[in-house]
Amino acid sequence: MRRLTASVLKAALPAALYYARVLPTMPTPTRAGWVDGGLCPFHADRHRGNFRVHLTTGAYGCFACGAKGGDILAFHQASTGQSFQGSLRDLAEQFRLGSGDWP
Numbered sequence: 001m002r003r004l005t006a007s008v009l010k011a012a013l014p015a016a017l018y019y020a021r022v023l024p025t026m027p028t029p030t031r032a033g034w035v036d037g038g039l040c041p042f043h044a045d046r047h048r049g050n051f052r053v054h055l056t057t058g059a060y061g062c063f064a065c066g067a068k069g070g071d072i073l074a075f076h077q078a079s080t081g082q083s084f085q086g087s088l089r090d091l092a093e094q095f096r097l098g099s100g101d102w103p
């Protein structure tokens with residue numbers, strides 16, 4: 001039985017896949033690294049270009065409101081208000097990682 005840890009989750013769930021799913025206004029990326037994340041989910045954003053996500057590390061940042069974090073777990077916690085452990089479980093469930101064998 002695997003334990004669900006941040007590194008297990010991040011190995012199983014690429015940041016590019018996660019952000020493509022949760023950021024409906026993100027344009028299809030045409031390159032790696034930092035890309036346009038579409039409209040910022042952390043403020044009432046009406047103009048593209050402020051919100052960036054990193055497709056490899058999962059880091060995110062907004063030039064307008066200052067929201068930022070280092071990985072998809074930080075993003076998920078901030079965007080859903082869940083705890084670290086809650087975010088881990090929620091992501092494993094949403095993306096059907098493993099088969100419910102997490103502790």
Ligand SMILES: [Zn+2]
Binds near residue numbers: 042043045062067
């Ligand atoms: Zn913002």
